[in-house]
Amino acid sequence: MELIYFKNVYKQYKNGVNALVDVNLAIEKGDFVFVIGASGSGKSTLIKLLYREEKPTRGDVYIGGIKVSKLRNRKVYKLRRKLGIVFQDYKLLPKKTVYENVAFALLVYGLKETEIRKRVLKALDQVGLKGKYRSYPDQLSGGEQQRVSIARAIVNNPKVLICDEPTGNLDPETSKEIMDVIESINKEWGTTIIMATHDKDIVNRMKKRVLLLDKGMLVSNKEKGGYSK
Amino acid sequence: MKPIRIFFRSISEAFKSVFRNFSLSLASISCISITLILVAVSVILSYNVNSFTSDIEKDVTIVVFVDNTATSEESDLIGKTINNIANVTEVYFQSKQDIKADMEAESDTFEAILKEYDAETNPLQDTYLVKVSDIEKIGDTAKEIKKIEKVELVKYGEGMVEELVNIFDIVKNITYIVVVALIVVTAFLISNTIKITIQNRKREIEIMRLVGASNSYIKIPFFFEGIILGFLGTVLPILICCFGYAYLYDILGGKLFTEIIKLVNPDLIIYNIVLITLLIGVVVGALGSYRAVRRHLKI
């Protein structure tokens, strides 16, 4: 069975905007998928349905057997523990060190300090930031901050890493480095990657599966696609 | 182990939060302290008022004068009838001879006057002293006694006693209202403090949600924070009231102005006061944070 599965998914926001229209798709375990489209085409909405920030108006979303679309609010945390989520704006806590920011994700599970330490250092190693674990976010470059947020997203060893424009605030060179980190997680950890982006260069260069959204409709679903039609 | 670790992490988060917003916390703690000082003072007062009223209630006596034409059988019957009235707890007979002897012993003037009379001509009256259980029904009881054959006069300091009891009741009720109002205000203040904490930690809460913290894991530290604020607010009131009252009791020698108004011994009530103060502080803290979490932590 597919890890991620959208069945006739519609999303209409309260203001009447149809952000997604009859979206059907399936993503296998270990896949690397780009979600592309113009601004306002529904990329973030699709991402939000995955981590149950929004519920579909109609249709169903499944992740690893969990019917995310019907998940009760109280139970959302169970889904989130199986996911890692990365945003354009990093969402780091400015008063916590790199180490504390990454450990934050495990503290809420109630893990032992030694276990937390082991996993945090492993995640920081994976993103190439082991040497900076004592720094504070404002002492780091944008690319480094994004690495911290990726480390936090993978520290719980998630099945799926969801990224919404992770390179949106970064220059091309740094973006490339971030993409290398994400690709290494996909390759080395077998983590499924779903990444929304409007960065044509990245998509064209990486030759991964591409989902193209246009006004909320999934208009193209190509293996090893590019941005240009 | 997991729940225990999470429990201690919640408490330590809550403590950190109290000290992170220290000026705000201090405002809440001061307000709780003021409220609880008032609460504790009113509790001390009401203990004393209660003890004082029950003292005077014990002293209140209906004096029943028996008509001089009554025979001794009739007089005995009066005593038995009074004893059968439900509200009556104690009946004590004083014959006119006893009273005469008492009065003669009391002063020379009385003795000079009363010497003129012998047992037959004694102008005094046989008397029953009656104690009642329910002071508020003393008027009715007196009326009932008055109806008995050969009872001439019934006296009990009409009105005065009931009035005093009434005044104490009113004072008590006003105190309750003031205390309840203060508690409500304090709960709102704590609620507001927690609300501001929640707003300050919006980002942290958002991230906690994202990384898979359960709703209770996110909410519980805020409850603890309210409880900690409430608890810290009890420290000063408990110290002030316990030491202050013990000190007052000592320098006043256990009484207020006169021997009639005896103060309650601090040793007897201090534990209760500590307990009441702690309980109110903690409950108010919990209620305040509950409200803030319900209204401002929508997750």
Ligand SMILES: Nc1ncnc2c1ncn2[C@@H]1O[C@H](COP(=O)(O)OP(=O)(O)O)[C@@H](O)[C@H]1O
């Ligand atoms: N919370 C919201 N309420 C109302 N409309 C929204 C909301 N979020 C997004 N939209 C609208 O839905 C459409 C798709 O938005 P979004 O999924 O953010 O697109 P993208 O990420 O591709 O730019 C846009 O028209 C946007 O204005």
Ligand SMILES: [Mg+2]
């Ligand atoms: Mg977007």
